[in-house]
């Protein structure tokens with residue numbers, strides 16, 4: 001019998017498992033495939049070092065600045081002030097295995113090639129997880145169950161915590177890792193906003209490799225064809241300035257959905273169960289950044305589970321402390337404010353975004369706030385919103 005079973009060993013599940021195991025709890029970490037590379041831009045902001053200081057000793061590609069283009073090609077560049085504020089661009093297969101290994105070193109038991117698909121129940125209580133593995137069906141019994149298996153989760157629907165995603169509540173994005181001689185500034189990530197709700201990106205990686213992709217959110221998923229806008233983006237004139245060759249070697253390509261509505265406050269917990277990471281909506285509705293917020297949710301869910309196990313009280317009465325933790329409340333609030341700006345930004349085919357960039361080109365304080373909104377999920381201030389609405 002495990003203290004905690006976690007379905008999904010992505011960044012949020014692995015952080016959760018690590019904290020529990022470090023504190024002496026028996027943890028089963030169920031993963032469908034450690035060789036899967038999650039479709040992702042792989043941009044991780046500097047906050048990650050608070051949760052994984054070991055990453056500073058790794059060779060992930062360092063980033064010191066950002067360049068953002070609006071749909072009408074206003075653009076501005078921003079460099080981090082402090083060199084130690086660098087962020088990193090990662091290959092998700094490498095990164096996910098790095099954080100998994102840390103969980104395993106802390107004492108979590110990783111069960112790879114196990115696809116969780118249902119709960120084991122007794123007298124209407126969840127007492128475990130059923131998983132399919134190459135050697136047959138497996139059963140894992142545990143006191144608390146944490147769902148961290150992302151957008152494709154089979155368990156979450158069966159948990160009754162939330163329904164299937166509505167198309168207008170998600171985003172969908174496609175990207176590739178490519179290789180070849182290019183003119184991308186090796187220390188700068190570039191975002192290209194478009195007339196649709198979403199954006200394209202070009203992120204440098206080591207050895208002439210780069211991650212390129214684009215995504216759309218909400219009802220624009222129904223209006224635009226992702227494959228088509230992706231192909232158009234690869235041939236975009238601004239992108240071609242960086243990628244002058246015709247043939248780049250495609251190392252990998254994939255498409256995947258992501259949550260688009262911010263934290264799902266009503267769905268985060270119930271008796272002996274919690275949802276973390278993408279499953280709980282821990283993704284910025286504007287930038288699509290979800291690695292760091294997912295890791296934070298995993299850490300706080302683990303701390304909540306520890307309190308519950310120590311008190312021997314694993315009902316929703318104790319697990320509600322997860323939702324009401326000040327950091328979770330802060331993320332929830334900040335994503336809510338960001339979400340309220342998303343529609344405004346993309347109104348009239350991105351005209352307001354263009355306006356934002358125009359202001360940012362000459363106003364240092366506004367530019368700083370815009371960057372914090374995009375990169376660090378900082379809630380937009382009243383001043384910022386007023387300036388946006390009233391400055392011509």
Ligand SMILES: Cc1cc2nc3c(=O)[nH]c(=O)nc-3n(C[C@H](O)[C@H](O)[C@H](O)COP(=O)(O)OP(=O)(O)OC[C@H]3O[C@@H](n4cnc5c(N)ncnc54)[C@H](O)[C@@H]3O)c2cc1C
Pocket residue numbers: 007008009010011012013030031032033036038039040041042043044096114115116117148149150151152153154172173174175213215255256257258276277278279282283288289290291292294
């Ligand atoms: C195309 C794209 C680009 C993105 N770019 C960025 C970016 O640049 N920066 C950023 O911060 N965020 C980005 N995101 C968001 C980010 O990828 C997610 O928010 C983040 O991966 C969430 O982590 P997670 O651990 O909650 O879920 P996931 O990373 O999805 O991990 C879930 C884990 O569960 C496993 N799993 C799934 N189903 C099962 C099952 N039934 N049984 C067992 N295991 C299972 C999976 O194999 C996986 O290991 C992007 C998303 C997309 C789709």
